[in-house]
Each structure stands twice: as structure tokens, then as C-alpha cells.
Amino acid sequence: MPDLRLSSVSVAYPGLAAPVLDIPALDIPAGSRIAVTGPSGSGKSTLVNVLAGLVLPRAGRVVWDGTDIAALSEGARDRWRGANLGLVMQEFHLFPGLSALDNVLLPARLSRVADQAMTTRAGTLLDEVGLSRPDQPVETMSRGEMQRVAVARAVLRAPGIIVADEPTASLDPESGAAIAGLLLALAESSGATLIVVSHDRRLSARLDRVLSLAEGAILSDDVREGASP
Numbered sequence: 354m355p356d357l358r359l360s361s362v363s364v365a366y367p368g369l370a371a372p373v374l375d376i377p378a379l380d381i382p383a384g385s386r387i388a389v390t391g392p393s394g395s396g397k398s399t400l401v402n403v404l405a406g407l408v409l410p411r412a413g414r415v416v417w418d419g420t421d422i423a424a425l426s427e428g429a430r431d432r433w434r435g436a437n438l439g440l441v442m443q444e445f446h447l448f449p450g451l452s453a454l455d456n457v458l459l460p461a462r463l464s465r466v467a468d469q470a471m472t473t474r475a476g477t478l479l480d481e482v483g484l485s486r487p488d489q490p491v492e493t494m495s496r497g498e499m500q501r502v503a504v505a506r507a508v509l510r511a512p513g514i515i516v517a518d519e520p521t522a523s524l525d526p527e528s529g530a531a532i533a534g535l536l537l538a539l540a541e542s543s544g545a546t547l548i549v550v551s552h553d554r555r556l557s558a559r560l561d562r563v564l565s566l567a568e569g570a571i572l573s574d575d576v577r578e579g580a581s582p
């Protein structure tokens with residue numbers, strides 16, 4: 354399972370004087386379960402996009418298990434992401450016209466790694482996230498249902514890293530707690546590193562470490578007593 358080490362990471366956008374993210378150093382040992390919190394605009398999504406290789410820092414290193422993903426070619430970064438990362442983004446990036454099941458399987462099919470066992474697992478995951486109609490086209494689903502499809506898709510290949518940006522935002526408290534529990538259980542069973550952006554205090558209370566951002570910087574980094582490193 355991969356360790357993460359960020360060093361001297363800075364993200365800036367044209368026209369903005371200050372960087373939107375400025376992280377001198379951050380280590381996340383493999384298997385950590387970490388919440389990222391902070392007010393709107395503090396850089397949470399930028400941080401997870403950098404960790405996922407979707408946004409490149411203007412300076413610094415983003416090293417997962419010895420590989421600086423910021424230095425990879427775009428194709429190599431895409432392959433690294435497919436093999437290692439389960440992503441649940443704020444926009445779910447589901448494909449209209451395809452069923453829930455086909456959406457869950459699509460990335461694995463595009464990477465030519467989908468087999469019968471994976472199809473069976475996709476059905477089981479949809480059941481676990483509380484969706485009983487795997488054949489339902491995603492464009493007919495509520496936002497909360499789409500969010501659950503996105504979670505099932507992210508964890509299909511049992512990735513070593515799960516990154517979720519507000520994975521419970523569209524859900525009622527009960528469904529949110531169920532999805533949080535599922536993410537935690539899946540991360541625990543596979544030993545995956547789990548990084549969750551959330552305003553949901555009940556969700557961050559279930560994680561081992563809470564990183565708070567403010568204005569693109571780390572304001573506090575609290576490891577809970579008794580949490581494994």
C-alpha cells in the first residue's frame with residue numbers, strides 16, 4: 354500500500370496573486386484514514402485534485418510510494434490513477450445513457466481489466482450502497498443515488514488509495530452514515546489509505562486524523578489518540 358509525501362507543494366492560478374495551496378510538507382502513511390476540513394475556498398478540493406494528479410502544482414513533489422506523480426507524463430499519470438486510486442469527486446462524472454452497473458464497470462472496461470468476478474462485485478457493491486436497481490439509467494437517478502453509484506465505481510478495483518470529495522454531501526443523514534461506514538469498511542478490509550474531504554462532523558469523527566485547511570495552508574493536523582499511524 355502506498356505512502357504519500359508532499360514537499361514544497363504550491364498551486365497557483367493565473368491572475369491570483371497568492372497561491373491557492375501552499376504545503377511545505379505533509380506525510381500520510383499507508384493505511385491512514387484522514388479527513389480534510391476547512392471553510393469554503395480553503396483549498397480542500399485543490400488538495401485532493403493534487404493528490405490525485407488531476408491538478409499539477411506549479412512547484413513541489415507529490416510522491417506516492419516513491420513515484421512523483423507530478424513528474425509523470427499525462428498517460429503514465431492516467432495509468433497510475435487507474436491502478437491505484439478510487440476517486441469520488443464532487444461532480445460524479447457518470448455517463449448518461451448507461452445503467453448504474455455499466456457506469457460502475459466502465460473504467461475497468463476501458464482499462465480492459467473487467468471480468469466476470471468484477472461484474473459480480475459491481476452488483477454486490479451497488480447492493481451495499483443501497484441501490485436495488487442496477488439496470489436503472491443514471492440520468493433517471495436522484496443526486497444522492499448518483500453519489501452512491503460514484504462510490505461503488507471508485508472502490509470496484511479495491512484501490513490502495515480512496516479519495517472522496519464530500520461523499521455524503523447529497524445524502525440524508527442516514528444514507529450518509531451508511532456510505533461513510535461502507536467507505537471505512539472497504540478501506541479497512543483492503544488496508545487502503547482513505548482521504549475524505551467533508552464538512553460532515555460525524556464522518557470526520559470516524560476517521561483517525563483531521564487536517565484543517567485555511568486559505569490554502571494547513572491550519573492544524575490532529576491525529577486522534579489511539580489511531581494507527
Ligand SMILES: Nc1ncnc2c1ncn2[C@@H]1O[C@H](COP(=O)(O)OP(=O)(O)OP(=O)(O)O)[C@@H](O)[C@H]1O
Binds near residue numbers: 366373391396400
Ligand atoms: N481553475 C481555477 N482558477 C482560478 N481559481 C481557482 C480555480 N480552482 C479553484 N480556484 C480557487 O482556489 C481556491 C480554493 O478552491 P477549492 O475548490 O480548492 O476550495 P474548497 O476548500 O474545496 O472549497 P469548497 O468547500 O467551496 O468546495 C478558491 O479561492 C477558488 O476560487
